[in-house]
Amino acid sequence: MNLNQRLELTWIGKSKRNKLEPRIFLEDSTLSHMNFSLKNENATTDNLIIKGDNLLSLKSLISDYSGKVKCVYIDPPYNTGSAFDEYEDGLEHSMWLSLLRERLVLIHELLSEDGSLWVSIDDNECHYLKVLIDEIFGRKNFLSTVCWQKKYAAKADSKYLSESHDFILCYAKNIDKVMINRLTKGDKQNSRYKNTDNDPRGPWKAGDTLRNEVRDYAIFPVYGPNGEEHWPSDGTSWRYTKDKFDELIKDNRVWFGKNGNARPAIKRFLSEVDTTMPVTTWWSHEDAGHNDEAKKESKALFGKGIFSTPKPERLLEKIIKIATKPGDIVLDSFAGSGTSGAVAHKLGRRWIMIELGEHCETHIVPRLKKVIDGEDQGGITKAVNWQGGGGFRYLRLAPS
Template identity: 40%
Template sequence: MSIDKIQQGDSLTQSKDLVADNIEKLKQLFPEIVTEGKIDFKVLQDVLGEDIEEEDEYYRLTWAGKAKARREAHKPSTGTLRPVKEDSVNWDTTENLYIEGDNLEVLKLLQKSYAGKVKMIYIDPPYNTGKDFVYKDNYKDNLKNYQEITGQLDEEGNKISTNSDSDGRYHSNWLNMMYPRLRLARNLLKDNGIIFISIDDVEVGNLRAIGNEIFGNDNFISNMVWQKNYSPRNDAKYFSDMHDHILVFAKNKDKFERILLPRTAEQNARYTNRDNDPRGDWKAENLSVKTYSAAYDYPITTPGGRVVNPPKGRCWRTSKEKMEELDKDNRIWWGEDGNNVPSKKSFLSEVQQGRVPTTLLFRNEVGDNQEAAKRIVELFDGKPFDTPKPIGLIKHFLSISTDKNDLVLDFFAGSSTTADSLFQKNLEDNGHRKFIQIQLPEPTNKKSEGFRTGYNNVSEISKERIRRAAKKIAEEHPEKAEKLDLGFKVFKLDNSNIKGWDGNPDKLEANLWDAVSNIKEDRTQEDVLYEILLKYGLDLTLPIEEKTIEGKIVFNVGFGALFICLGDNLTNTVAEGIGEWKEELEPEICRVIFKDTGFTDVEKTNSIQTLKRFGIGEIKSI
């Protein structure tokens, strides 16, 4: 009897293989295209018939590097996310995540655990103005590229840099950055999910084009225009830039249901109850219309005895019989003395209970750049970040697209406006929305206020803003704060905790010794624990309980769904303890993972039999 060992290349040692996943879906849809386990594209073309585009010239967007960018979105990552408890707040209870790392690699790592779980995405990516950086991906080894850029390995390789318009591939560089990230982000959205993307005029056309390709033309919802500035700039060369765009796409437009905004006090003030109608407040509506119909042109006698006709060239909105029915139901207003031209009573309780969102976002409704800067200064007593968005803008998106328990993602987190806004929205409606924030540790400019005040990279500013926003809520609303999740778990992108066989014959002896323990020496049991969760497709915020059995640490994930023990010199007593713990919890499914070198052969065999006796059939080792 043996334990299934997780090998390098197994699904648990890399992120989700999207290519293999899509091929399997093709096989299920068209089984006839499979020949000896491979796809026969000639047969696929025959099956699809006239829906194949074979002309050289047709409508499409292409650029230098598009094919590589498309392939990159489907290439698995061998990285992992390591927990950083010292940077976190309320580690044991929070369901919010802050992930520091290259968002391309992180999005790949989230594919198993969070596919189809995110309700709303908001991103504020680099606008490609020539002043902001565009992260240039290394398609050979993106994880190593990230480590070089952040100084984890050495100073060779690609660097964070601006994407100058003098670069021959100015737009291509930006598209190559955005395309694979949006493809991966789409996978994370729920079927009724939605994405909001801020952009300005430089790349709005290209962003709309790749958005149409990735999400589908039919799933485009809107190009919102946000008034970002309060006053024009007199030094503008041509026109003063007063707006940004927010492009909105749905995962599936037919399934997305927008939420109405609350009615304003001004709207409701138009309704009164002048006759004490038990149905509540109402307002009078004109009963005549311009579209003339002789059948609807008739005299009406008011309760006071006056005969009235519709204005010249108009007629009544309804038939004489229907008018009499409305009057009997006290839905006609004849004026205080009963002699006015009739009006229809429209009751507040019967009208649409909210406002339809519009594509124009005015600064007095959702905030502007000045308000965003004021919020940063309010939290930091300074301005360590130069380009935040106002919380009113993100709260607006949360209001029209999320319910109280939804998950929200921002993979260009910046100063963490999204997390701050989500806290504020939950404070307003007692919600339990959760966030995932992803931010590259982009170095702060040495001339910036952020650097001068001790923040070496954007991630440090971003995390500190969340802490300060949470603290402010706790101080100003202590009773409500007790019911809110104001914490966050921090993870950092790194290479796998599991050693890989490099296949170099010159290092044969070293590799053989490494095989004795395939977990890297500088990694903790918790590092490995979270890599297992990630590669198993489990939520990183699942409840984890820790217990010591026979001197060995055992992790219980998700109330007994998974037990993990990574200790050495394990005995059957540990397996016995896990089995008893499992019986206490009574999970629907139960899996156990050990370290491969943790047992002697005899103890391994006995432990397997013990676990099977407790109904645990899935036992693996790393």
Template identity: 45%
Template sequence: MDDLNLRMEVAQPADVEISSPPTFPRLSTVKKFSCGPTGTGNFLVHGENHDVLKSMGRWMEGRVKCAYLDPPYRTGERFTHYDDDAKHEDWLHDVTTRVRKVWELLAEDGSIWISIDDHEVHYLKVALDRVVGRQSFVTTVVWQQRTTRENRKVFSNNHEYVLVYAKSPRKFAQSRNGLALTEDIRGRYVNHDDDPRGPWQSVSANVQAGHAVASQFYTITAPNGRKHVPPNGRCWAYNKSKMDLEIAQGNVWFGRDGNGVPRIKKFLGSGGKGVTPETLWPASEVGTNDHAKKHIHAMFPGDPLFDTPKPEALIWRVLHVASNPGDLVLDPYLGSGTTAAVAMKTGRRFVGIESGEHAATIAAARLRQVVDGEGGGISTEVDWQGGGGFEFLRFR
């Protein structure tokens, strides 16, 4: 982040507004709630998200690398900061309308991640397939959002979902980041043959033959002369010329005695973009709603809590997989400000939009603490020391 030694302004004298940039019609800057230097590219916007998206659309178009949406789930409940009792058709129209607008702003390799639960996930999936195309669907992540058992209900519902869509799934696949190696995965790498390139693990050299071409069917001759043919229904992962090259370069393992079935060596240092993310995200890795509540309570002791906030670790995984430092992140349902806080701590730029008064009283106040070096959430993991800033805008 820029200017890591920057300290936030503890007090500002008045709610003074200055004209917004010409690209943001009907938006004005509120200096009282802004923090840090101007020009950071970070915006916290108080207003109805559809209006704000139209106002800022020309500036954001084609630049949003990752959009995270956490809309109301339509549970029928009334929460501290909003009511979640909209009619189904109204709710579905509102959410898909906003997704359609966000979709227009995505970069070519950009993606949308939408949190939802059992109440509407299946209806929303079908509606989104129609809005942005079934071919744009990437996956459904299952998040373990609680670890305690709910004994008052027929089933203890301990998970939620995150629907993932990409503007171009092919480009997203090329640009998305993997996860760091865990100690368990690192333990699988062993140097059985004292290879100077270091520890490695082996993977099968044969694959399913369903989409194979003729050049993948042949006999491999091991260095000791032993012949190997692929099992029935299988073929070799490479054509013969490439396999011969891999063998010559010491990248194929035939077992300690040289008579084993050929397997391809994968070295610890050749992980590329990291471990492929799985679709099951346990609480032990990305936290729970309860973790998030405790974090917010520590920042705002005594204030009314958000009932279902998202933990920073969950949003950090989303942003890590879908973006890189310097990229623009969009959250049109900002809530308590988690996405913006994680974006700041990890070097992303952000636009966060919130219609409630807590845009100023909680989200902006939280981000001022982040600028000042707030130490909760993922701060220790990413070595956050404070810095940066944001501009608070209000829609008129």
């Protein structure tokens, strides 16, 4: 087989494409909300909540937003065959693929050249979905698959394996231009640095001085402060030449342990290392929240009207911080309970949310009003020092 040959997923009804005509949006000013009394330079006002079919809504956004959306996050139905209060999650497989394909084509058009797509999914459809997105975005634009630990304990009544994670498929619009931010190191990472010898350059941590390969010029004895001789272990050599090692020892950048007779280690100072780090593909519940946390957030917001399948605010915070900067547009066309918009607003991003269900008015609108009025004290509010402000417009699709 030709390795350059393009492979495609096939299913019944794939060739059938909906013919869509864009519609105009009509604002319902009784549900739109602005709060200019709370002065906040990070608050955004040109945000949209759209009530209507997300396929038609995405098509209608093209004229104004094509190539302008920096980050798209979607949490589509996982097609598990389950029934939830807010939506039916049991479409026939081919129908589910067609539903996603039509929307992903429009999402691709809306994304900016440096933008990215993030899709939450589980094992049931993940691998089919990846092949589908490969067709639309191109395999070369696949960034990675994130594993998010949605549960922190085993489910005792699991029939086979207890599922602990969901996937997040990550794609660039253009792999050569995509913007992916590094994360700022926190207290957890910085706590590894100590100042055992009261070095005036501040906290440091020990690094390895060995390389796992034999280089003859880097095999020589190194003498500690007590005169003890140290050699590389079998199959290794020093990372540095003899002249460089002598220079590092003279500059007090080599640590021989508290008693001066341990194998030499290099001192890496906190003040000299990068304050950021690349994002990994394993997101633990400690760093990105979990299902129970999301349900507690939902209960605090909606009381008895708790949403069935919410995502924690910390999960969306991580995605939005990685994929955008303040002022960028975040789009969620499966808005659910409105977590993406709430988090984007608190982070000073612009946002667009689309939702067809009645919870657009029962959950999303009241939630965003609380965020804007500074009444939402849950989720990431305190961590990002959100004080309120900004606003949104509530739009409905005009009739055909």
